[in-house]
Amino acid sequence: MLHLTRVHHIAIIGSDYERSKRFYTEILGLKIIREVYRAERESYKLDLELNGQYIIELFSFPNPPARPSRPEALGLRHLAFAVPDVEKAKKELETAGIEAEPIRIDAHTGRRFTFFSDPDGLPLELYEE
Known part of the structure; x- marks a missing residue:
């Protein structure tokens, strides 16, 4: 191994x-x-x-x-960044003109998260720690 x-x-x-x-x-x-x-x-x-x-x-x-890169496409699903407050981070993205999905709750951990995209559509996630 x-x-x-x-x-x-x-x-x-x-x-x-x-x-x-x-x-x-x-x-x-x-x-x-x-x-x-x-x-x-x-x-x-x-x-x-x-x-x-x-x-x-x-x-x-x-x-x-080009390569398909939505979260459910084959291959890398997304890149996730940890943040202390996902709601605040989402607002900062939106202030910068970056659209983010509505905040969701992870059913297994109870943590909040949201998805957004980089300029080429690569799916990125903000996950609250």
């Missing part, structure tokens, strides 16, 4: 690099660790952290193919 210790990072490819960069840094508040342009691949790679933990690699590639 492998000895996994934690999730190292999540890689995301955006269709519009600057729009995705703004969303993940200015709307979600992730901090830039490093940004590299790889000329041979015509691609940016942006490393982002949350509270000192390396969490997301944001890529740009010329003409990436």
